[in-house]
Amino acid sequence: MVKKNISFVLAFIFGAFLFEIARHYLTAIFKGLAGPESLILIFLPVVVLWIIVILSLLLSAKPVFLQEQSKEQQFIPVDADEFPQLDINSLQEYTDALEAAGFVQLIDFTIVSESRCFVRLFVHPQHYCWAEVGQIFLKSKKPMPIAASITSAIEPNWSLSTTDREVSRFLFGISYIWRHPRTLWISQPGVTSSKLLQTHLQRLRQIVSTLNLEVTELTDTSLNAYCAFQREERIKRKQALQRKNTIVGLIEALLFTVNPKQEWMGEYGDAVATKIRS
Numbered sequence: 499m500v501k502k503n504i505s506f507v508l509a510f511i512f513g514a515f516l517f518e519i520a521r522h523y524l525t526a527i528f529k530g531l532a533g534p535e536s537l538i539l540i541f542l543p544v545v546v547l548w549i550i551v552i553l554s555l556l557l558s559a560k561p562v563f564l565q566e567q568s569k570e571q572q573f574i575p576v577d578a579d580e581f582p583q584l585d586i587n588s589l590q591e592y593t594d595a596l597e598a599a600g601f602v603q604l605i606d607f608t609i610v611s612e613s614r615c616f617v618r619l620f621v622h623p624q625h626y627c628w629a630e631v632g633q634i635f636l637k638s639k640k641p642m643p644i645a646a647s648i649t650s651a652i653e654p655n656w657s658l659s660t661t662d663r664e665v666s667r668f669l670f671g672i673s674y675i676w677r678h679p680r681t682l683w684i685s686q687p688g689v690t691s692s693k694l695l696q697t698h699l700q701r702l703r704q705i706v707s708t709l710n711l712e713v714t715e716l717t718d719t720s721l722n723a724y725c726a727f728q729r730e731e732r733i734k735r736k737q738a739l740q741r742k743n744t745i746v747g748l749i750e751a752l753l754f755t756v757n758p759k760q761e762w763m764g765e766y767g768d769a770v771a772t773k774i775r776s
Contacts, residue, residue: 571609574608581635592618592644592691614635616632616633623719627650629646646691652706658682660686677764678764681734
């Protein structure tokens with residue numbers, strides 16, 4: 499009943515604004531108005547309508563996102579042959595490049611979710627970081643391009659991920675809303691795997707040096723340990739989303755869509771800014 503009432507109210511609001519748009523448009527035509535006054539009469543209701551639509555979607559989407567982040571993720575070992583759309587050639591190129599950089603292949607797995615995915619997991623025994631090569635297969639759409647990311651856990655409760663995945667204005671804009679101040683990321687699309695590792699380690703050294711932290715040693719490199727780390731990251735995202743003001747989140751998502759960011763440095767960025775000012 500509540501959903502029906504909400505739908506009715508939204509439909510009434512949208513219908514009212516559509517009626518106003520049509521009325522102003524016809525009035526402008528019959529009166530022969532020209533210049534900015536006519537444009538304002540026609541397009542101002544459109545702008546207001548879009549604001550209402552986006553705000554309504556975000557207000558209804560936050561509980562959905564929170565519910566999604568609360569779900570228990572299932573990590574299941576798989577074979578590459580189970581994914582007919584998998585970009586095998588690119589997967590092999592990434593595998594060769596990461597192994598040449600010192601990574602050791604651990605396992606192939608998928609995560610049970612609405613969209614299927616394939617992930618090949620690696621670990622670097624000297625630098626204590628994971629590398630993932632993954633591809634997402636969307637329903638009724640082309641698969642997303644295969645991409646890699648390198649992740650380090652930093653004590654206490656910090657992490658850094660560096661990816662060569664192209665920044666998507668929409669997908670990254672949504673995830674930007676629930677960013678955690680200690681879950682840091684860098685996007686460097688188009689770079690080689692060796693350059694990706696170099697960038698990751700360089701920024702990692704800066705972070706641990708500036709904040710006097712330590713890189714977490716990966717004494718357990720099993721899939722279970724990696725899954726436990728990902729679950730902790732998921733909890734952090736949920737906490738960040740719970741604290742996020744809906745209006746602020748809307749503004750941040752819109753600004754990100756207009757001007758996508760290539761990195762998020764959270765509390766580390768604040769610490770660097772404070773150090774520079776002092």
